[in-house]
Amino acid sequence: MGIRSRQMPQSELAPVALRQVHLIRGQTPVLNDVSLTVERGEIVMLLGASGSGKTSLLKLVNRLLEPTKGEVWVAGRVTTAWDAIRLRRRIGYVMQDAGLLPHYTVARNVGLLLELERRPAAERRARVAALLELVGLDPAIYAQRFPAALSGGERQRVGVARALALDPALLLMDEPFGALDPVVRARLQQEFAALARTLGKTVLFVTHDLQEALRIGTRICLLARGQLVADAVPDDFLRHDAPDVQAYVQAAGFGAPAQR
Numbered sequence: 001m002g003i004r005s006r007q008m009p010q011s012e013l014a015p016v017a018l019r020q021v022h023l024i025r026g027q028t029p030v031l032n033d034v035s036l037t038v039e040r041g042e043i044v045m046l047l048g049a050s051g052s053g054k055t056s057l058l059k060l061v062n063r064l065l066e067p068t069k070g071e072v073w074v075a076g077r078v079t080t081a082w083d084a085i086r087l088r089r090r091i092g093y094v095m096q097d098a099g100l101l102p103h104y105t106v107a108r109n110v111g112l113l114l115e116l117e118r119r120p121a122a123e124r125r126a127r128v129a130a131l132l133e134l135v136g137l138d139p140a141i142y143a144q145r146f147p148a149a150l151s152g153g154e155r156q157r158v159g160v161a162r163a164l165a166l167d168p169a170l171l172l173m174d175e176p177f178g179a180l181d182p183v184v185r186a187r188l189q190q191e192f193a194a195l196a197r198t199l200g201k202t203v204l205f206v207t208h209d210l211q212e213a214l215r216i217g218t219r220i221c222l223l224a225r226g227q228l229v230a231d232a233v234p235d236d237f238l239r240h241d242a243p244d245v246q247a248y249v250q251a252a253g254f255g256a257p258a259q260r
């Protein structure tokens with residue numbers, strides 16, 4: 001690497017960069033000129049009203065969607081230049097509804113990518129058990145169950161375990177803890193934040209929960225009317241002067257920033 005590349009701003013090589021992205025789905029303009037860079041090791045929390053385009057934005061990153069205009073970069077390459085399958089294997093994705101295969105057991109769902117990558121059975125079994133433990137599900141109880149026999153929160157945790165299976169450097173998480181009770185949620189938030197930081201994961205994390213965003217995020221972004229109306233570190237987010245942010249903060253019950 002020459003001096004030129006070392007002087008290049010880090011964002012040129014960022015794990016994720018959206019550049020002036022526009023997205024129209026059907027007749028609906030969803031994203032309008034969104035630019036966002038996620039640097040290695042950042043945990044970027046994405047807030048926004050229902051229908052504001054959060055899930056769509058995640059899907060642009062693993063190429064489940066392609067921008068109508070603009071570019072999405074992952075690991076230094078535009079998504080349209082990536083082989084879609086290879087791209088998705090290196091990105092952990094926790095879908096909003098967990099997205100488990102109903103006719104596969106919990107163990108098989110969690111180990112699916114390990115199976116596709118032809119990892120030996122013994123390694124898969126051990127890894128699946130460790131992942132289930134990690135998300136607080138006892139393998140002896142849950143491994144052989146089918147998704148229909150799980151609560152919504154348990155399904156979400158299986159979805160998180162599955163996303164971590166191949167130890168991806170980049171994680172896309174779509175409201176992964178939404179269906180959990182406050183106690184389990186707080187524990188998983190804490191463990192996840194510690195894990196992501198320790199392992200240096202890069203994370204794009206969708207949530208409706210401002211408290212969660214403040215707890216986990218290294219940055220917080222707000223989508224409104226197809227645009228990124230705020231992009232701030234947690235300490236600055238509550239004080240952000242954009243009316244959309246203040247409306248969101250008030251609605252979330254945080255009141256004036258001084259009361260934090």
Ligand SMILES: Nc1ncnc2c1ncn2[C@@H]1O[C@H](COP(=O)(O)OP(=O)(O)OP(=O)(O)O)[C@@H](O)[C@H]1O
Nearest residue numbers: 025026028030048049050051052053054055056057
């Ligand atoms: N398959 C689709 N075809 C056409 N429009 C779609 C499709 N999926 C979503 N949309 C529209 O795109 C917009 C953004 O949807 P998206 O799922 O990204 O929102 P969201 O911010 O994730 O909402 P929520 O918080 O409810 O999950 C919405 O207006 C939605 O109706």
Ligand SMILES: [Mg+2]
Nearest residue numbers: 054055056096
């Ligand atoms: Mg969504």
